[in-house]
Amino acid sequence: MYYSDYNRPPEDREPVIETNQFHVYDSEPPKKTKKGGLGKFLAVGLCCAIIGGGVGGGAVWAINRFGGNTATIYEGTRPSAVSLANVDGKTVLSAEEVYASNLESVVGVNGNVTTNVWGQTVKNAVSGSGFVISSNDTASYILTNYHVIDGVTDITVFFADGKSYDATLVGGEEENDIAVLKIDQGNLRPVVLGDSDAINVGEDVYAIGNPLGELTFTFTGGYVSAKDRSVTMSDGTVMNMIQTDTAINSGNSGGPLFDKYGQVVGIVSAKLSSSSSSEASVEGLGFAIPINDVKDMVTSIMENGYVTGKPNVGILMSDVDESAQRYGVPAGSEVLAILDGSCAQTAGLQVGDIITAVGDTTVSSSDALKSAIKDCKAGDSVTFTVYRSGETLTINVVLDEDNQERQDAMNQLSEDYNQQQQQQSQPQQGGNYYYNFPFGNW
Incomplete structure (x- = not known):
């Protein structure tokens, strides 16, 4: 059968x-005859003991359906709170600990933004991010990007706990894209600054910021993709950057980039994105200003309102036109105007001089001239190679300090020069015009 x-x-x-x-x-x-109840009880108990051990302390749910069939669901347990870790520069923190230990130090910077990236009106939209760099009993200082607050009035900063404070601009450095804000609220928790020179390619890094101006206090992570990247910004300024694949978007600018020890090693500043003319999308290319590059500048701004020791020559300058170069005039930076009492005037520079080199560094443009002097300080003596009326000269210049007084004087010199050029551009006898080339002051 x-x-x-x-x-x-x-x-x-x-x-x-x-x-x-x-x-x-x-x-x-035939139905089986029931046997020893005690044995069955012991067997069931043994099974339950095995199941309980496998769950590891989790809960066991038994659901009876359709006349006795049993389905078992296992539910585990875990701690939900993350303790605040001590950021000591020696202990590697988990991603959760990095976020929990630094969240209260990060802010959203509101610069009168009322719409998000989709054009929708939103409450408490932010134009960027920032972080508490120092705090005493009565006030706190916040570091962010200069481009976040450039031209903005009525600046407000928001914290993760919902509190907001009016902020004033202490000072900024546009060329290095940093700005320091101050709020009248003391005893806040500042971040711990790390050593950006010590990070390695492939190391974990994390960002806290406000992407899209609305997704506030978002945490993202990735790797250091490269160090010492020379990145040309939209205004032509060349900056040294940390490259990372950490997700960065509009609204993250000015926020902190943390290393695996929970220390700030960079200021999130830019993201490379695809253009309308590019067929391929660009992802994972974000950049941050190394904190070591701006530590001294930040301290100087907090103490003086500006970066002390920054050099200034006292000239208005412009690139030599390509048409002039066809007739044997060298490429370089042409002196358009000289500030009275400046180091340029003292050294003997003249209007019309073309600066072609600083020391052993060839200068082919005004931006190249700025770059050649970038690492110098006020009081340093530098040698300019100058082309003047067909001759090549060398002139030693002791650099002035670029303080607020000097900036005001250079702005006035620029205004005077512009007015003069506008007057000269009026029709002259014979219908001739003078073309006003773009220039910069320095």
């Missing part, structure tokens, strides 16, 4: 076969 005989009519079933080893019945098997 086969087991399939149970599904056949009785008259079609095979006869009963009886052996000494086992019995097969031509009808449904």
Whole structure:
């Protein structure tokens, strides 16, 4: 008899076969006689003990359905709170600890932004991010990007706990894209600054910021993709940057970039994105200003309102036009105007001089001239190679300090020069015009 005989009519079933080893019945098997209750109890208890051990302390749910069938669901337990870790520069923190230990130090910077990236009106939209760099009993200082607050009035900063404070601009450095804000609220928790020179390519880094101006206090992570990247900004300024694949978007600017120890190693500043003319999308290319590059500048701004020791020559300058170069005039930076009493005037520079080199560094443009002097300080003596009326000269210049007084004087010199050029651009006898080339002051 086969087991399939149970599904056949009785008259079609095979006869009963009886052996000494086992019995097969031509009808449904008889019910088994219940045996020792204690043994069954012990077996069930053993099974429960095994299941309980496998769950590891989790809860066990038994659901009875359809006359006794049982489905078991296992529910685990875990701690939900993350303790605030001590940022000591020696202990590697988990991503959760980096976020929890630094969240209260990060802010959203509101610069009168009322719409998000989709053009929708939103409450408390932010134009960028920032972080508490220092705090005393009565006030706190916040570091952000210069481009976040450039031209902005009525600056407000928001914290993750919902509190907001009016902020004033202490000072900024546009060329290095940093700005320091001050709020009248003391005893806040500042971040711990790390050593950006010590980070390695491939190391974990994290950012806290406000992407899209609305997704506030978002945490993202990635790797250091490269160090010492020379990145040309939209205004032509060349900056040294940390490259990372950490997700960075509009609204993250000015926020902190943390290393695996929970220390700030960079200021999130830019993201390279695809243009309308590019067929391929660009992802994972974000940049941050190394904190070591601006530490001294930030301290100087907090103490003086500006970066002390920054050099200034006292000239208005412009690139030599390409048409002039066809007639043997060298490429370089042409002196358009000189500030009275400046180091340029003292050294003997003249209007019309073309600066072609600083020391051993060739200068082919005004931006190149700025770059050649970038690492110098006020009081340093530098040698300019100058082309003047067909001759090449060398002039030693002791650099002035670029303080607020000097900036005001240079702005006035620029205004005077512009007015003079506008007057000269009026139609002259014979219908001639003078073309006003773009220039910069320095």
